[in-house]
Amino acid sequence: MAGDRTMTWQSIRDTIMLRIRDRTYPPGELIPNEADIAAEFGCARATVNRALRDLAEEGFLDRRRKAGTRVIEAPQRKATLDIPQIRREVEARGQAYGYRLLARETGSAPAELRARLKLPEAEATLYLESLHLADGAPHMFERRWVVLRTVPAIAAADLAAVNPNEWLVREAPYTHGGMEFHAEPAGAAAAALGCAATDPVLVMERQTWLHEAPITYAREHFAQSYRLCLGL
Structure with a gap:
């Protein structure tokens, strides 16, 4: 660097x-x-x-x-939600960041997601699939739904040029949200990550809200070489 x-x-x-x-x-x-x-x-x-x-x-x-x-030997910290930015994470490791938009469509979200975000059946969402790269190799495969009622401007955004993670952090302020981490078989993400469908990978699920209005839900599958580092 x-x-x-x-x-x-x-x-x-x-x-x-x-x-x-x-x-x-x-x-x-x-x-x-x-x-x-x-x-x-x-x-x-x-x-x-x-x-x-x-x-x-x-x-x-x-x-x-x-x-x-x-x-500082024993930093005093409080728990906060900090939206990770994949580009920064990759570049902080001294690697070159890359990104590909794989899919983009507008429609109703799956029933399970509608229940999670409390969306009516006819609610329009923008569905996106993205692949994030580190030194040209798969780093993270992301599936994301954005509620267009809450963030209408994203419908016109060039998400082939800027990834939705960065766009939302910059353009869509949030008041609260949550993250969940777990391991599961790669499944449908395997092709993008270059592994077998039965291989275990780390998955992060994240959702954010603007007061009572849901903004986005993202499901991120990380490559098997990924190491999670959290600050306390």
Whole structure:
């Protein structure tokens, strides 16, 4: 990643967060200064400053003038829902992100999903299938339903150019939601992930709401090489 002028402060933040989690930057230890980090990533110090400031605000770093930036030994955190952005996750691992829109259609959602989101039978949803890549290899296969009544603008969005995960995070504010994780056979996702239908994969189910209005439900199947890292 050194010398990559396209690095954003979010990418740098996510990379540093991974280094904190894997103990490259151990608890209580100083991390490199802004100038050294900027030189590593080939970016401006202001970009690094913004990344470190965000991690400090989240309770992972202690920043003091003339004393440097230190990893907090026991960060005090509260449980929150943070919508994962797949591109950032892939790029934070030093891999090239890719994306393909595989299917797009408008219609009524399946009965099970209508019950979950409390939708009437005639409710129009946008159904999407997407494949996210890391260094050209399958990373995650996603099936998603978006409630058009709540997010009408997505009907005109170019989702072949920007993935629905990023579009919704940017354009559709939410008030609450939930995530569930479990393992199951790859099933219909196997062809996209390049594995057998009977192979177990990690599945994440996520739904978000704007007050009482449902926004989206996503079902994400991750490649078998995927490792889930959660911050506490």
